Amino acid sequence: xxxxxxxxxxxxxxxxxxxxxxxxxxxxxxxxxxxxxxxxxxxxxxxxxxxxxxxxxxxxxxxxxxxxxxxxxxxxxxxxxxxxxxxxxxxxxxxxxxxxxxxxxxxxxxxx
Amino acid sequence: xxxxxxxxxxxxxxxxxxxxxxxxxxxxxxxxxxxxxxxxxxxxxxxxxxxxxxxxxxxxxxxxxxxxxxxxxxxxxxxxxxxxxxxxxxxxxxxxxxxxxxxxxxxxxxx
Numbered sequence: 001x002x003x004x005x006x007x008x009x010x011x012x013x014x015x016x017x018x019x020x021x022x023x024x025x026x027x028x029x030x031x032x033x034x035x036x037x038x039x040x041x042x043x044x045x046x047x048x049x050x051x052x053x054x055x056x057x058x059x060x061x062x063x064x065x066x067x068x069x070x071x072x073x074x075x076x077x078x079x080x081x082x083x084x085x086x087x088x089x090x091x092x093x094x095x096x097x098x099x100x101x102x103x104x105x106x107x108x109x110x111x112x
Numbered sequence: 113x114x115x116x117x118x119x120x121x122x123x124x125x126x127x128x129x130x131x132x133x134x135x136x137x138x139x140x141x142x143x144x145x146x147x148x149x150x151x152x153x154x155x156x157x158x159x160x161x162x163x164x165x166x167x168x169x170x171x172x173x174x175x176x177x178x179x180x181x182x183x184x185x186x187x188x189x190x191x192x193x194x195x196x197x198x199x200x201x202x203x204x205x206x207x208x209x210x211x212x213x214x215x216x217x218x219x220x221x222x223x
Contacts, residue, residue, distance in 0.1 A: 033210070037149075042118075042198055042213035058210070090155060100145060101200075101211060103155040 003027060004104035006091050012110045019078040021107050023091030031094045032074040033101065034058070034066060036087040043090060049074055081111045115139060116201050118214025126222050130170075130187035133217045135199035137180040142202045144175045144182040145211060149196040158184070158197075186219075194221045 004025045013019050025032060033048040045058035047066035055066055063085060065077040078085055088108055092101040117136045125131055135144065146158040159166050161175040161182070170189075175182040182199055196218050200211035 035213075040215060042116075042215045043200070043211075044213070045210050048210060088153060100157060100160040102157065103147070105152075105154045108153070 004091055004093050004102050006089075006104040006107050008107060009105065010108045010110075012112065013081050014112050015082055017078075017081045017111070019081050019109065021076040021078075021089055021091075021109070023074045023076070023093075023104055024072050025074075025091075025093040025102070026072060027093065027095070027102075028071065029093035029095045029102075030071070031096070031099075031101075032068060033092040033094075034064075034074065034076045035090045035092065036060065036085075037090060037106075038087050046076065046089075078109075081109075083111045085109065086111045114215075115203075116199060116212050116214040118199055118217060120217060121215065122218045122220075124220045124222060125186075125189045127189060127191060129189055130185065131189075132186070133184040133197055133199070133219075135182045135201065135214050137182075137201055139203065140177055140180065142177065144173075144202070145200045146173055146182075146184050147198045147200065148193075149198065149216075151195065155198075189221045191221050191223065194219055 007022045034046040035043040037043045044060045047058045048056050049068040068074045091104040094101045115138050143162045145160045148156045159173040165174040172185045196216045198216045200213045
C-alpha cells in the first residue's frame with residue numbers, strides 16, 4: 001500500500017500569514033498532487049507535479065504556490081493566507097498517468 | 113457545467129440494506145476512481161476502474177465509458193460504512209493526468 005504523509009495535520013493562522021504544507025511519499029511515485037476539499041465542491045486540484053523541479057497549474061491555483069524539491073517531497077505554499085483558504089487539504093501521489101492516486105491523511109487549515 | 117455529476121448528495125440507509133451511488137459524466141472519461149472519506153477525514157481508496165466491474169467485499173463498482181457513468185453498489189450496509197463517498201474521473205484526452213471529482217455523497221448508516 002502506497003504511503004503518503006502530510007504535515008502538519010492541523011494548522012491555524014491569521015489573515016496575511018505565511019503557511020507551508022508538506023507532503024511526502026515514499027513509493028518513488030512520479031506524480032504528486034495538492035487538492036483542497038470543501039463542502040459542495042468535492043476535491044479541487046490546486047497544483048501537481050510530474051517530478052522533482054516540475055510544477056503544473058491545477059484548476060484552482062490562485063493564492064497558492066507549490067514546489068517539488070525532490071521526488072518524495074511536494075510543498076504547498078500560502079504566502080498571504082486568506083479566510084477563503086480555510087479548507088481541508090489533501091496531497092496525493094501516483095506512479096504514472098492513469099494510475100491510482102493514493103491520498104495522504106489531510107491537513108486542516110483555519111485562517112482567521 | 114460540472115463534468116462529473118454525482119448522486120445522490122445524501123443517502124440514509126438502515127443496517128443490512130443496500131443501495132447504489134452514481135456518477136454521470138458529461139464527456140468520455142478514461143477511468144474512474146471511488147473514495148470514501150472516513151470520520152477522521154482520511155480518503156480511502158475503494159476502486160480504480162478503466163472498464164467493467166470490480167468487487168471488494170460488500171462493495172461493487174462498475175464503469176461504462178461509452179455510456180458515461182459509473183456506479184458504486186453497497187450491500188448489507190454496516191455502521192462503519194458511514195462517510196462521504198467521492199467518485200473521481202480521468203478525462204480521455206492526451207495529456208490528461210488529473211482527476212475531476214464529484215461533489216460527494218454523504219452516506220449515513222442507521223442502526
